Amino acid sequence: MPATALPPIPHTALETAMPALSLLRRSLLAALAGGLLATSLPAAAAGEYIRPGVSFALLGDVPYGVAEEPKFDRVIADINASRNVRFVLHTGDVKQGSERCDDAVFIKRFNQYQKFDDAFIVTPGDNDWTDCHRTNNGSYLPTERLAKFREIFYPAIGRSTGKRPMALLSQAATPGQAAHAAYVENTLWQFAGATMATVHVVGSANNLAPWNQLAGGDRPAERQAEFDARLAASLAWIDEIFNRAVAANSAGVMLAMQANPGLEYAAGSPQRLGFDEVIARITARSIAFGKPVLLAHGDSHYFRVDKPLVNAGVSLENLTRVENFGSPNVHWVEVFVDARDPNVFSVVPRIVPGNVVTR
Template identity: 35%
Template sequence: MKKGFRFLAVACAMGLSCMTGAAIAAKPDPPLTVAVFGDWPYSTPLLNNAPLLLNSVNNDPEVNLVIHVGDIHSGSMPCTGAGLNPIPAGANPGWNQGVFNIFQQFKDPFVYTPGDNEWTDCHKTKESSSGYPLNELAAVRSLFFPIPGYTLGGVRKEVASQALENEGNPTDAQFVENVMWKQSNVLFVTLNVPGSNNDGLPWSGGTGQFLNEGARLQEVAERNASNLRWLDRAFKKAKNAAAVVIALQADMWDLAAVVPGGDGLNGYDEFVQALADHAVAFGRPVLLLNGDSHIYGADQPLADPTSATGLIHHTQAVPNLTRITVQGSTNTPNEWLRLAIDPSSPNAFTWQNVCYLSCP
């Protein structure tokens, strides 16, 4: 036996790490394709046309994950999740259940994060002052998150849930909707960050019947703190990841919200600053997926602190953060976002819109 092989044999016999021949190259992480949409369905016709969306997504052989970024009915539709009695005029008591049933028909794991229309805004007169926000949020959690730590969809994917991972912060256990998972060396995380200035508007109702500033302020404080802890946890888990994907509902750079009479965007300042800090420290691609403003767009909102979007939250420059706002179902063409992720690519993300209804 040659001296080199004799040493190798002895080392292996001693339990030391060894390899024969050339070094074995690490197997690259496989690419991943994700279907993303939100602000859907906004009307009965759109719900009735759900098979078109289902077929378009389910028949794509490369899609293996689906994400919905919130708003399961329009902002002028009464909320019905909490079983209202009497039922407001124009309400559909079975709406949420019908949407849930559609979600379950997607063949791949289906991840949903709540939007403002299904809970935050239920007090508004344009939603017929149809529900107390905390009751509606509880109803959404009960229906759409029945098994903490698992997704919806034809394949229930196991995920980390803040409802189960809340050491030292027992109030975080209520946030069953906040989940994270790692797939193809990419860290995915969802957070309950709704529109309407992050639930920053008083719960008025048509006659002030829902006014409860103490409860609203407590809700906002608890959720913001939990979101910050969950975001921090996500980036810690992403230490060696190729990229991070964040999904939430709010358009935190909606310029229409900062004009006189708008809802404002200051309710997101703390979260956006934390996002900026984490993204800069991470140093690799970070993608934020949101809905809320309904018109497709892609930008780098924090790349230039002197830009229109950069001046909203006044963070440092964050060149590695990309944001995509998905097309809402009230606009045509009706599209879903086909997000391709290649963890071996320096840019990680490419995407295109796929039309399924009212196509040009």
């Protein structure tokens, strides 16, 4: 599809202001060369490691329960103190798996996330709706909780939350995606020369795990119908993301989802139940794209950066996986984005001193 046929992807305020920033940068460099600003530039926050480019904060699977809320406030303060971060991306699970799925819990978490000084973007996790059938979660119907999660966490289609919200392209309002208008949570935007997006893919086998603690038992037909519709939306959205990245000549693509989809396992294995089609589509589109692709997810609460996808017997070199920290490790990951860097994405774990576990 020609680039002119695609509506523009929302840009962050940083990208919109790039011409002015470029002029400002040249002026600053000239002033520095003359020694005029040697003492007036702001210092980095204590312990902050500065890299070229700008960044976003990646986190997920936090906070879990009331006990972790003070720790998460320290994460918020740490991110707000960074001079690099432009937005915060949460990969889902805003509550722990044994915590109730009541409206009050969702609202409390939403309000805590609004303490971020920058834009806040979240994709749903399995704890946030698929697992709400559990007795200790309140024995909710998962699809009803998903509707409530959308109502609370996506108050305006095509716009993030946070103190400085930014424009996003939502699948719910994208031309050609009318069949998937329910998926307000699937979003896309451009940042620092890269195309960024969220895709609603969750743990608990992407909702193929039975809702076996519902009053009256599982509802397999309803559960399968939800899975089928969301899978179709996910595949269509992955294609949309890469089509737009190609049209925009993006330096790289970042995809964020909640589930750990079992990238290191073979297709058809039990660990990939519910994820094979998504992985196959990401693999095919990454190969065709040929530039760096960063796949960010949470779910297993284990920080790592690797290249787990194997294609034709070797690692898929241009796809990197980053998994964020998760409870009980209440920290965050900084991802720098620089279109001038051949790798585009650089990942730095950020340990919050006040949250380090006493040994």
